[in-house]
Amino acid sequence: MFTSLWIPFTVTAAFAQVARNAMQRSLTGPLGAWGATNIRFLFGFPFALIFFALVITVTGDPIPWPPAVFWPWLLLGALTQIVGTGLMLLAMNDSSFVVTIAYLKTEAIQTAIFGFVFLGDHLTLLKVVAIMIATAGVIITALRPGARGFADIKPTALGLLAAACFALSAVGFRGAIIIVPGVSFVTAATCTLVLGLLVQTAVLTAYLFLRAPDVPGKILALWRPSMFAGFMGAFASQFWFLAFALTAAANVRTLALVEVLFAQAVSYYSFRQPLSLREAGGIVLIVIGVGLLVSV
Template sequence: MTNLTWLWIPFTLVGAAGQVARNAMQRGLTGPLGTLGATHIRFLFGFPFAVLFLGAILFATGEHIGWPASGFVPWLLAGSLAQIAGTALMLAAMHEHSFVVTTAYLKTEAIQAAVFGFVFLADHLTGMKVAGILIATIGVVLTALRPGARGFGNLRPTLLGLFAASFMALSAVGYRGAILEVKGVSFMAAASFTLAVALLLQTLVLSAYLLARRPGVMISIFRLWKPSMFAGFMGAFASLFWFLAFALTPAANVRTLALVEVLIAQVAAHYGMKQTITRREIAGVVLILIGVGLLVAG
């Protein structure tokens, strides 16, 4: 597998592009379905595609997967539940804020992972890393400020986006931990198996909640099955490539390279959604990119 580790780079780039498309589709469904309903479509409609991906990979490789090691379930639970929370917070932020600005908030995920590592794992922070964290934080503040307003133009979407990034960082670490517990098979089989089980768990959790608390949302989801199907496919497609990258390199590397998503989101928002991107927002995004770049270089 050593000579294939470079594949995490194209895997990450494909995953980033697919994620922008999925986020845009989910954002459009937040209105009719609500935050939880739009969150659920990526799991409910993504699971069948994940099973197809797993079946295709196992057929192509001729491999068979037994039940993974004991650490698989705890890591998977951590990754799956954190992703549900992170996705719901992300969509809530996008519903109240610019698509590009929310994406910029989400890109603080790498910064927060560095802070979590320092606090909980005693990871060493160099001067360059500290500088990167400060510069990127200034970038986040710059994108959130509104002319003529005192402080943040609206604190709620800012906090939603930042907390979404926190849960996404925890999710990435959890998924990589789960993938590494699938022994004796190729990285492709391990990644696709973990994705399928994760989506099954997430589908069961959110379906049970919605059926018990908001059955009307489930009905609305199936009424909008056509756009939901596409969002589900794009979600499973993007996640497969994320998981393949996680199988080959630490989650921090993947999430750092995934910053290209900010640039892809700018293009999507400007040309696809006709959203205006101000110079201040562009400057903020640039500072976030510079800050995370210093974080990695340090």
Template sequence: MDLSLFWVPVTLVAAAAQTGRNATQRRLTEKIGTVGATQVRFLYGFPFALIALAVLRLVTAETVPVPNGPFLLYVLGGATAQILATALMLSAMRERAFSVVTAYTKTEPVQVALFGLIILGDHLTPLVALAILIATLGVIGMSMKPGASLTSSGLRPVVAGVVSGAFFALAAIGFRGAILSLGEGSSLMRATTTLVWGLGAQTVILLVWLGLFDRKALFASFSAWKPSLGAGFLGALASQFWFLGFALTTAANVRTLALVEVLMAQAVSHRFLSQATTRREIMGMVLIVGGVALLLLGQS
């Protein structure tokens, strides 16, 4: 059985789970604030990752890979980069520059490709590089409001968005590097092991940070544990499939195909809010679909 394209359905499941997690976190924001809602994906996702690893170990009888020095460095780098990316993005969005920040954050696939080449030696064909560029331009176009420009909100949101995208890219490369550095185990075992260590590191970092600087948000997340469990489960589920995707192919492939999440969110928004689709959004969707089609063509 040919599993060379198995990363495609894996990535689509991850994107769908992340769409659900984002919706859950948005509802939590109203109850426990932005910081509290952000950290539940780690704090409440970590137990589910541990359960997944235990079940996998029981079902497959595989030995859990032993962490090595490079693995720990990659995991810590990826975990820290993801936290910093989220903090930068939320900080910029508080300045009422949501569309601009989102547009520049979505340059992540391009930056993933560059960092993957530099750090991990993940090479791309010209066709795949073109696919990444086209799909990214489509997302940027969809993220902008009609009549707005990429610099209309000033330089600071632009810089914050690009740097946030860079940290998200570094997080993806860090986690893929960690998975690859484990010399033993199946793709699923190495991905799940990395997920446990990654979420564990992020949980410790955020618990210490919130305990020192934002106890109100920390206690609020504890009091809202029931809805937070849902966000944590969906977050862990999405991450499980992201990491499995990273184990099967380059992070650039995974994060480019993941742009279909924008189309999923768009479909949900128009279905439940009855919003009309603008010409700009249609053009963006065409570019995303075209870029994804080129990406898949480049794998054959």
């Protein structure tokens, strides 16, 4: 009955993530990559608690306590997302931004591989083809031949490593969500979100106090913009987790490539930057890949 809801859930999450990433990127300068990374966790956690309270009230589900096998999956998802987010922000500050982002979008392919290996998520041949077409479209759209850093190992390494972290994070969180017993998929997803953000906030805040003790104070001083970034982060994650509860992580992360279309639309309408023939061709491939994914 609810299976197809993963599609609007994913599109909503991708749209919210564009706003969150933009806000985090603006905070990287004063806070550094890891300080800006902590924004989405520290300021997202209170909103996740509010979401959880609303879900429990509406569904009438009991507050679940996940079994022991839940925690390794949660830790895999939470910790790899911390590392992936930090690497993503480092990539955004690199001179070869578009190149690193292109490699970052190989996440969909890596998620398909990890999901099959760790969770046994089955993908049909057509879905695999759809993932590859959409990913190729993103890379064609983002890569600019002849740009500085095209052949540099640094953006390649940053992008691929961040993509691997996000892929493992998606698989870890899906593995945790589907283990939560005795409640609706909405409650299972939201419970996992709350516990994941709790772990991430504790780990990264402790790290900052040890390695950069001045940063927590700077974060609190920037609480106004951080509050919005935290809300958008929690909002996006809520819908990512709802989607993970309903379908394979690879399906979610492939449809999430519509984020590239949102970014292109913002670039065109806000900055009047015309599309090149290469970018238009890449967008066509993304649309074909995503369309094939949701139709099979």
